[in-house]
Amino acid sequence: MSHIQVRDDQGVRIISFNRPEKRNAFNLEMYQQFTEYLIQGEADNDIRAFLFHGTENCFTSGNDIVDFLQSGALDDNHPTVKFLFCLLDLKKPVVAAVTGAAVGIGTTLLLHCDLVYADNKAKFQMPFVNLALVPEAASSILLPLIVGQQKAAELILLGEAFDAETAEKLTIINRVVAQDELISFSLAQAKKLAALPPLSMQASKRLLRHNQAEVKAQMKLELVEFAERLQSDEAKQRFQAFLKK
Ligand SMILES: C/C=C/C(=O)SCCNC(=O)CCNC(=O)[C@H](O)C(C)(C)COP(=O)(O)OP(=O)(O)OC[C@H]1O[C@@H](n2cnc3c(N)ncnc32)[C@H](O)[C@@H]1OP(=O)(O)O
Numbered sequence: 001m002s003h004i005q006v007r008d009d010q011g012v013r014i015i016s017f018n019r020p021e022k023r024n025a026f027n028l029e030m031y032q033q034f035t036e037y038l039i040q041g042e043a044d045n046d047i048r049a050f051l052f053h054g055t056e057n058c059f060t061s062g063n064d065i066v067d068f069l070q071s072g073a074l075d076d077n078h079p080t081v082k083f084l085f086c087l088l089d090l091k092k093p094v095v096a097a098v099t100g101a102a103v104g105i106g107t108t109l110l111l112h113c114d115l116v117y118a119d120n121k122a123k124f125q126m127p128f129v130n131l132a133l134v135p136e137a138a139s140s141i142l143l144p145l146i147v148g149q150q151k152a153a154e155l156i157l158l159g160e161a162f163d164a165e166t167a168e169k170l171t172i173i174n175r176v177v178a179q180d181e182l183i184s185f186s187l188a189q190a191k192k193l194a195a196l197p198p199l200s201m202q203a204s205k206r207l208l209r210h211n212q213a214e215v216k217a218q219m220k221l222e223l224v225e226f227a228e229r230l231q232s233d234e235a236k237q238r239f240q241a242f243l244k245k
Contacts, residue, residue, distance in 0.1 A: 004033040011048040011194030012187065013041040016055075023061035023101060024054045031079035035086045042092060048194035048201070050090070051187055052113070053097040059122070062104025065239050068131075074227040081223060084137055087112045088216060091202045093193045097186035098122045098164075099179065108137035110172065111146065114193075114205060117186045118164040119179040124172065127159035131242075132235035134225045141218040145211075146171055
């Protein structure tokens, strides 16, 4: 069974992560598949919104650490890079439903979503420095805009996990929803978006994200730094330590 699954429901393209044995860690094939489903959805006039979710106890543990160890050049053809720019450029609205852990890109991709809901067991973490890396997905610009400079520094430099209640207070997510209602509620919200006039919806999203050029430039800067850190001895030691644990 594919680790990225897709189905369409009344104008909503639902993309789910399904690799629970590795806590839905994104490997290169998953990034590629995810990007393809997004590109197809953007091109399909019947699709008017996206919904992302994980499995019952995990959204995603972020990038596959094994892939970090084997990573090639992070150029424009790299599946992770392609995914990040595709996510950034999405014209149609995106809803995310977070169950359990959302680590690394699992948290930073939420900053590109338009509505984010989480259950009360959700845990968020951006452990980039802990892994001897740097923030990605433009989180170094988006997070300070959302939560303020000092709080962003705390979340990124210390890299500690925080719960759904904290994420709601910081407005990283819209609302905490009971676990058994999370997917149905998030889907209902996505269907509401899908039912509204699509061109107005897309223009409004574009206006809300008026700083896209700056965000994209920051994402590019992050990737240069990230690629360099990825090759460092301190990062390799951290990856090995996680995998041996
Ligand atoms: C460009 C993007 C950058 C980023 O995304 S950086 C962030 C990278 N991600 C991480 O550092 C997260 C690493 N994972 C965790 O911290 C924990 O996991 C969780 C909190 C998500 C879940 O903890 P628990 O429920 O106790 O599960 P478990 O025993 O740690 O993991 C179960 C199996 O899943 C594998 N796994 C988990 N996350 C990853 C990952 N990110 N990459 C590769 N494998 C992963 C483990 O190794 C293990 O596997 P086995 O059962 O074979 O021992």
